[in-house]
Amino acid sequence: MKALRGLVLDIPRQQSVVRDPSDDSMRLLLLKEEVKDGSLPTMSEERRAEIGVDALERTTHDLVLSYDYFNAEQVLRRLLPEGCDVPGSFETVGHIAHLNLRDEVLEHKHVIGRVLLDKNPRLKTVVNKVGSIESEFRVPTWELLAGDTSLETEVRQHGIPFKLDFGEVYWNSRLEAEHKRLIEQIQPGEILCDAMCGIGPFAVPAAKAGRRVYANDLNPSCARYTRVNCVGNKVKNLVKCYNMCAREFIRKLLQPGKVEDTGETTVGTDGKRRAVQWAATGEDADGEPPSGAVFDHVTMNLPATAIEFLDVFKGAFDRETWAGHQLPVIHVYTFKRAMETVEDVVRRGEGHLGAAIANPTVHEVRDVAPNKIMLCLSFRITPDAAFPPEDGTKGKEAKRAKTGD
Numbered sequence: 001m002k003a004l005r006g007l008v009l010d011i012p013r014q015q016s017v018v019r020d021p022s023d024d025s026m027r028l029l030l031l032k033e034e035v036k037d038g039s040l041p042t043m044s045e046e047r048r049a050e051i052g053v054d055a056l057e058r059t060t061h062d063l064v065l066s067y068d069y070f071n072a073e074q075v076l077r078r079l080l081p082e083g084c085d086v087p088g089s090f091e092t093v094g095h096i097a098h099l100n101l102r103d104e105v106l107e108h109k110h111v112i113g114r115v116l117l118d119k120n121p122r123l124k125t126v127v128n129k130v131g132s133i134e135s136e137f138r139v140p141t142w143e144l145l146a147g148d149t150s151l152e153t154e155v156r157q158h159g160i161p162f163k164l165d166f167g168e169v170y171w172n173s174r175l176e177a178e179h180k181r182l183i184e185q186i187q188p189g190e191i192l193c194d195a196m197c198g199i200g201p202f203a204v205p206a207a208k209a210g211r212r213v214y215a216n217d218l219n220p221s222c223a224r225y226t227r228v229n230c231v232g233n234k235v236k237n238l239v240k241c242y243n244m245c246a247r248e249f250i251r252k253l254l255q256p257g258k259v260e261d262t263g264e265t266t267v268g269t270d271g272k273r274r275a276v277q278w279a280a281t282g283e284d285a286d287g288e289p290p291s292g293a294v295f296d297h298v299t300m301n302l303p304a305t306a307i308e309f310l311d312v313f314k315g316a317f318d319r320e321t322w323a324g325h326q327l328p329v330i331h332v333y334t335f336k337r338a339m340e341t342v343e344d345v346v347r348r349g350e351g352h353l354g355a356a357i358a359n360p361t362v363h364e365v366r367d368v369a370p371n372k373i374m375l376c377l378s379f380r381i382t383p384d385a386a387f388p389p390e391d392g393t394k395g396k397e398a399k400r401a402k403t404g405d
Contacts, residue, residue: 007031013069018061028061072119079115080108087112093166093173094153095124098142113145124148127166137219138170138304157201160208162229164199168221171199178365178376179205182299182331186211190296193253193328195246196306200226200239202299207235214295216242216249242289246300247312249289256318257292292321296328303333303374310353317386327386331378338371349377355385 008016009030020026067075076086084105090097097116101109113126127142135141142151151167157176164171179201186192186206194203197215199222206213207230217223223243230236242249300306310332317327336345342362350357357379365374 009033009063011065014063014065021061028059030061030063067118072115075115075119076112079111080105084108087116090116091173092123093164093171094155095122095148096151096153096166097123097126098129098166099126099145100129109143109145113147117146125151127151137222138302139168139219142167158205160205160233162199162201162204162225163232164225165221169199169219169225170222174366175201181363182376183209183211185329186297191294193250193293193295193298195250195298195300195309196302197226197241197299198222198301200229202301203239203241204229204233204235207238208233211238213239214242214253214289214293215239216244216246216289218243218245240287240289242287244289246302246306247309250298250309250312251316252289252291253293253295254313254316254318254321255291256321257290258321259290259292259294292318294322294325296326298328298330300330300332303335306332307334307349307377308352310349313381314354314385315388317381319387319390322386327381327383329378329380331376333365333374333376335368336373336375342375345375345377349379353381353385355382358382 009032010016016030018028018030020028070078073086073088080086085102087099087101087105090099092098097120099112101112105112109128113128116126117123125147126145128145130141130143133140152163152165154161154163155171155173156162157173158180183202183205186209188210190211192202192206192211192213194206194213194215197203197217200215203213203215203226215223215226217226220243223241226239226241227236230239230241300309310330313330332349334345334348336342345362346357346360349360357377360377360379363376363378365376368374
């Protein structure tokens with residue numbers, strides 16, 4: 001065989017030795033097409049003598065490469081008009097492939113869907129994004145191109161299964177590393193307030209790690225699937241999930257009140273030991289968040305608008321409820337344009353909070369488009385921003401005004 005190097009047929013995924021269709025006991029060594037006439041023009045006399053080529057029985061063999069042989073991109077390049085943009089890659093969510101086809105290939109969309117389905121055995125459904133995202137819940141509209149009409153599927157992140165309906169909720173598989181990064185910041189005994197929880201990619205893994213979570217989403221399908229995923233991952237007792245506006249959810253939690261001590265204690269980052277307080281309510285879909293809740297982290301993952309919700313924290317904390325508790329770290333996701341600096345993002349956050357942000361950290365999550373980056377702005381809210389002015393301060397100001405000082 002070494003003497004035939006350069007002459008043997010070399011095609012990906014195709015064996016060079018095959019059965020002789022006319023004699024099952026014989027094998028054929030397939031040579032390149034240029035030697036099909038038996039002349040072996042590239043072989044010297046010395047090489048012909050070395051391998052005894054004149055003693056070999058030469059024959060012809062028809063090699064048929066069918067549809068099954070070619071991958072999706074190769075098939076589509078043959079089927080679509082020359083110059084068409086062939087989708088060489090696509091993203092998947094469970095058994096669903098989702099595309100964002102250009103206008104020039106839309107007339108061939110069902111052919112594209114059928115080929116992708118044929119060539120990817122794991123897929124059951126191929127859909128294409130239609131129009132821009134205009135729904136209240138930021139969920140794209142999908143058009144079925146091929147396969148099963150059901151968009152309910154299952155995905156996994158770090159070994160944790162999540163069920164979802166891709167037609168009803170937002171899901172982005174590219175945020176897996178960010179979910180892990182943030183969850184690792186939540187220490188044992190700490191409580192997470194996930195104000196825009198989606199189907200639970202922060203809430204469920206945090207609970208799997210033993211953390212308690214107040215979760216919420218405006219989209220009723222997201223709240224429902226968060227509960228489903230809590231049950232499926234056996235953390236229902238650690239997650240209280242609600243379905244309401246994030247601003248109202250946070251406002252309700254921060255109202256004066258008192259929730260029960262769990263009997264557990266934890267040591268905060270300030271070094272002080274405190275009781276872990278946890279509400280015993282809120283497991284049903286219509287439950288109200290508890291007033292007087294305390295928590296250690298807040299996640300707000302709606303990059304397009306989440307930063308605008310920071311105003312809900314200004315002066316909303318009750319001094320008596322939070323006495324002895326460290327104020328929470330807020331993690332708010334937003335976008336940064338190319339012309340903006342990190343300082344611009346922090347100033348934008350301060351503008352919506354209505355107060356200064358001390359010691360912020362800004363983490364780049366991912367590029368979402370040319371000149372557009374998704375960021376996570378994290379900071380611990382300060383007492384000046386969290387608490388309303390004390391009554392004594394108001395009294396002094398009124399007295400100064402009266403006396404003219």
